[in-house]
Amino acid sequence: MERVVICGLSNRALKMFVEPLIARFHHDNEIVALLDIDPKRHEVCLQTYPALANATFYRPDQFEQMVKETNATMAVVASRDDTHVDYILRGLALGLNIISEKPMVTTSEDARRVLEAEKASKGKVTVAFNYRYNPYHIKIKELIQSGRIGRITSIDLNWYIDTYHGSSYFKRWNRNRAFSGGLSVHKSTHHFDLVNWWINQRPQEVFAFGDLHYYGAKSELNPRLENGRHCGTCSDRQNCSYYRRWFGRNQSTQIKDDHLMAGQDLGAYTGYRPDACVFDEEIDIEDTYVANVRYDGGALLSYSINFSLPYEGYRLAINGTNGRIETQEYHAPSRTPFPVPEQTIDLFPLFGAKETIHVVQKEGGHGGGDPVIQEDLFLGEDPTRPFDVLAGAEAGALSVAVGEAVWKSAKRGAPIRIETLLANKEEV
Structure with a gap:
């Protein structure tokens, strides 16, 4: 029996990993812990999958504590891309098997670190290239x-x-x-x-x-130069070709996002909105x-x-x-x-x-x-x-x-x- 911890409670994590583990593979695998930076994601996860009520919730700085207290044997990593390397390296150091969402990491330097850590560990890394x-x-x-x-x-x-x-x-x-x-x-x-x-x-x-x-700001499709707009509240959206193509004059936007559950409010998670303006200078x-x-x-x-x-x-x-x-x-x-x-x-x-x-x-x-x-x-x-x-x-x-x-x-x-x-x- 694999004792599985889920690192990162994105919609991708829930649909690709959590749901099948509960529904189809629970005879060989048990989710024993959930980890995320945002407690609101934990709330959404439990509302969606009440069967996880006994899985303890941890924050990122509690990874080692989580593994020790739950006797975990496997970590599923489905957090933001740049955080993958941290959980993979910490998991390998403790001998866990790792399943990582793609991309495994975001830089070749971090990739090299993972390869070296895997050689020194009894655990191994699998990348979910579905x-x-x-x-x-x-x-x-x-x-x-x-x-x-x-x-x-x-x-x-x-x-x-x-x-x-x-x-x-x-x-x-x-x-x-x-x-x-x-x-x-x-x-x-x-x-x-x-x-x-x-x-x-x-x-x-x-x-x-x-x-x-x-x-980006220099796009010829940008209706007006301004930073910090969001689709849900933007006064320029009726002049935005991207918005009009998919939402017309509708005031409620169904944003495509792998990190929100269907029908969730755009501000459902702490410090996260998937409707920032595609014409921002920070891109x-x-x-x-x-x-x-x-x-x-x-x-x-x-x-x-x-x-x-x-x-x-x-x-x-x-x-x-x-x-x-x-x-x-x-x-x-x-x-x-x-x-x-x-x-x-x-x-x-x-x-x-x-x-x-x-x-x-x-x-x-x-x-x-x-x-x-x-x-x-x-x-x-x-x-x-x-x-x-x-x-x-x-x-x-x-x-x-x-x-x-x-x-x-x-x-x-x-x-x-x-x-x-x-x-x-x-x-x-």
């Missing part, structure tokens, strides 16, 4: 693993975030690099991890460009990136992401010495202003006819991927698979290092080597 478990992504891994397209030579991955989802990152703490590592870390680590895992090659060097085009991250990544097996990645587009999804092409894989996803079809086709995977042999593959999806988030990763996290990885899917600390570190290299390369106009970041020998 996007690996999407059935389309599993199928792509199977096709590559089976050699259908030969040795991988190049990957084209273009990711599109719509104006509803994209703007949400600029309404909350993600917009500060000190908290999130920037979106090339907070968001793109998902994508870099997918590529690393698909092709089973190690990233070596990154060259990238990035900028802030849509958000110090980018909303657009293009990047090239070179891998140790010879593969080359061409990647782009944009956080203010009319629809959401991605386009992917993977080229190999024996053929090519293509797929396109339209995410959140209810927010897409046109009919969208079913996602399929097209396989093009180098010398042969195209094969279209229809993938079976299941119930649950990410095409049924979320329930499957939860099984691996809390029951152990499925031993019948021909390849590993669950991600460890090294995968978490490599994805963070690529994400950091992207924004640093964009700032410096120079390539960044991954090994220098993780070895903490980077040239300043």
Whole structure:
């Protein structure tokens, strides 16, 4: 029986970890403690899940006390990104197994510290890269693993975030690099991890460009220069294209946020509101990136992401010495202003006819991927698979290092080597 402590009571923590632990995995796991900086989050957690009434509540400075008093064996870390490293290191020092929400940490230096701490601990780190478990992504891994397209030579991955989802990152703490590592870390680590895992090659060097085009005070979409506005009370919201697109003239805003429960008041938590103005001067991250990544097996990645587009999804092409894989996803079809086709995977042999593959999806988030990763996290990885899917600390570190290299390369106009970041020998 694992004795589990939850560090960070975000909506993400409750839905992705707490709820399945209570509903599906309670025979092998018991939540014995809850930790957060804000007692109001604890109140919301207990209101939502009364079964946790016997789980003791602790503050961040009581981590060691919590582990000792509850005899914890596992820590789930789902707090704000920049705080992950503290709980991971403290947990490893006490021999706990760690499940960390992505990104594992926000800097390559912290990633290196985690890797070193894991080597010295009896505990291990698992990173909850649930996007690996999407059935389309599993199928792509199977096709590559089976050699259908030969040795991988190049990957084209273009990711599109719509104006509803994209703007949400600029309404909350993600917009500060000190908290999130920037979106090339907070968001793109998902994508870099997918590529690393698909092709089973190690990233070596990154060259990238990035900028802030849509958000921030200098945006041409800003109706008026002023700091400190909030969507819920803003007098300019009827002149704000982002607000009007999704809320019209409605006075109540249903803000997209992974850290509030559905229907919660915008001021439900202490010192936290997810409706800050997307045109504030304090925004110090980018909303657009293009990047090239070179891998140790010879593969080359061409990647782009944009956080203010009319629809959401991605386009992917993977080229190999024996053929090519293509797929396109339209995410959140209810927010897409046109009919969208079913996602399929097209396989093009180098010398042969195209094969279209229809993938079976299941119930649950990410095409049924979320329930499957939860099984691996809390029951152990499925031993019948021909390849590993669950991600460890090294995968978490490599994805963070690529994400950091992207924004640093964009700032410096120079390539960044991954090994220098993780070895903490980077040239300043």
